[in-house]
Amino acid sequence: MLRSVSSILTDTSRMIAIYHDDVPDADAFHPDASKPYATHSLAHIAHTQILVKNSERIRQEQDDVRNGVVARREFAYLTPFSNAWESVVCEVEHKRRSGKVARESSAYQLTSPTGPLKVVNVWEVAGEMPDIERLDLEESQTVDPTANLSFNLNLTEEQRKAKSETVLPYLKTQESSGAIYYEPDAGDDFDDDDPDDDLTI
Template identity: 30%
Template sequence: MTKAILGKIIHKCESFSPRLILITDSSQIHGRGVVLSLVKSHLRTNTEVHYLTTALSPARIKSYIESEGLASKVTFFDGYSDASGWKNTASCVHLHEPLEELFTVGTVKGSSKYVVVIDKIDDAINHQDSSKLIKSLHKISLDENVEQLIVYASSDCVQENVMSALCHLASATIHLQAAVPYKCRIVLKKPSGKVLQSCEEFNLGPDLTVQDNRTVEIVKHQPEETSDADAILAAQTTFNLTLTEDQRKSKNMLLLPHTRVQSSGGQILYTPDDVDDWDEEDPDDDLDI
């Protein structure tokens, strides 16, 4: 069996199903084909999909998946036609609204599970506070009725601190790179706490199927200890709270003043005050010891 992670995620063959999948691209490479490949994989297993589209019209997205008769299983949320609510179009959603309210997260219990797709998160970031957006994504991914949350983002348009928070929340991240054949860097977080990093190549067929998927490099390591609060805090600030590798090395090499005294030896100098009582008599001379 191939060790390639992308194929396992797309075809739902991974030992566990990532709760939140982040797919990123850039101006040199478009990742919507990978997003739709994953969506079609869910639809083929009769899983309902709730699709928020902000960059393309629902009709355009529908044209990519209707060839197999799968479009009827998709509920579209039109965030493209009237994103700001200026036209007061009743059939459109407005991107300044909390995302969990758009998908009615937490309001219906016990119904069949569905997949939520956000295409693209860039536009939602432009319409609402990034910290609230991160909290909304976290809330959606934890909802018992949501089988999987798929977030599509452009690394060119999303601020570094927000992208860092998205990567932190994601169980699996697929970073597409400009290459022929397609190339991607994958980070998969196991429930055990281990993290798999893999650089893979693949081709995308005319029917949006991932083909010839192979691993170029794979690395296993333990993740650093982080918390959800770290990601939310990072999204709230306009400056970087983390250290680069060079900054970390400089910090570790810095010798603090008290450390210099301890390493070279030191003494305590004390100048007594006039009111100090220096009694040289033995305080215990009356105890007959």
């Protein structure tokens, strides 16, 4: 299948495929070490991969990891929240021709099945805020340390004008590189013989 798909893809043709990762295939029940999973193969040949995850499933996976070893369940794809439409997490991975990979994660909420999409932070629907986003949020909510000072750090218009008109000492940059000027002297002793001539074998 992958060979036929790869032969179709050219610079002038594109293919969009939808693959349901939660529906198992035959390889999931009888894994073969010599055959890669279909998800891995499709991700390898795809330039852009959009992965849509159910937020309830992500929460369940996080709880399983916190509780300890995650055991493989039979019929794990049949869950009570398989068809939950309230919120999803969308992860986009785009591979450029230069080799750079761009990734972006977004979360969407719906108030009704036919209502508009609302873009929110991933941790709002996934349950746990990452450490980096938590630090950024705390830094944005911290009080400005210059707010309650007994002196003023701001410049007035006159001070700002005087600062811009102040001439600072500086040196002109040299456009040419360094040069050595040598003037021969009458007393210079030049020897045409090579001093290392006796070292040659």
